[in-house]
Amino acid sequence: SVSIGMTALGVTSAALYAGFDKLRCSFYECCSPNSKWVKPNITALNLALDAHLYGQHLVRDVVSRALKGHLIHDDPSKALVMSFHGWTGGGKNYVARFIADSIYKLGQRSQYMHLFVSTIHFPHEQLADIYKLHLQDWIRSNVSKCERSLFIFDEIDKMPLGMIDGIKPFIDYHESIDGVDFRKSIFIFLSNTGGPEITRSMLEMWRMGKKREEITLADMEQLIQLGAFNEKGGLHNSALIQHSLVDHYVPFLPLERKHVEFCIRDEIRRRGYAENKDFVKKVADEMTYFPPENKLFSTTGCKRVAQKVAYLLASETYDTLFD
């Protein structure tokens, strides 16, 4: 009778714990598959990218298909690895944020999204081995809390040499390591490597009369094969490349003036002002463009738009424009 009593107590406490856990999950973020907190939504991602991402038709297609392919499987064969490449200010961080928003209810504030910036988190080349161990611990402990974790590595080209190999075991085709299954997690690498080559090849296509929207992934694939995305820095010579563990190389095209103007319009609206053509032109004129012959691309993409808009809005002359 003592053992029956103990069993009953065990069942009651397990039920109580489950009840408590459910209650906790309705107020605090948790990773349980039935909770509202981790609910990937590709349709929402597509809508967001269609509405807010300018001039990156390749990115929209690759990212959307890659995520869909990975997320529909309850049992994917490996973690998803995407490597974003391109000129500054083209939207690499921006798209990574949209991805987080489409997976987690709390978006970028989710405890299951982890952002590493090489120059901040791994600044010293000589500490590579220590960083590597810490990073492995961090990934292991976080994926054990939530299999659907998202790891974003910004400035991967500035990561100490060899460090990236520390995450290879988690990305490889292993069912589990020490009881932790890493195959549902997502890794995104961001860098400017390949940016100049993408730009050069776009200029060539432009000279041949090819429209931006007609550029295909196959056009860019040659750059990937030539190793443009694998020049010195984080991914260079890494085991990830050697073992083809990067699933998708995503080329971000340099933005043109018309895209910058869209960004300016968005920024004006975000600040609660109505659109004003003259003002948009004024801000766009303040940005710099290259190459000098035709000034086709914005040197900083849409990156400094917010500051330029804020600066010009603060100037007296333009206050009157919006009255």
Ligand SMILES: Nc1ncnc2c1ncn2[C@@H]1O[C@H](COP(=O)(O)OP(=O)(O)OP(=O)(O)O)[C@@H](O)[C@H]1O
């Ligand atoms: N293609 C785009 N469409 C709309 N807005 C964009 C686009 N690219 C950039 N932006 C805007 O510019 C800001 C800066 O872009 P973002 O930080 O994503 O660039 P990046 O490619 O990561 O640059 P870097 O290589 O310098 O880190 C974004 O927060 C966003 O507001």
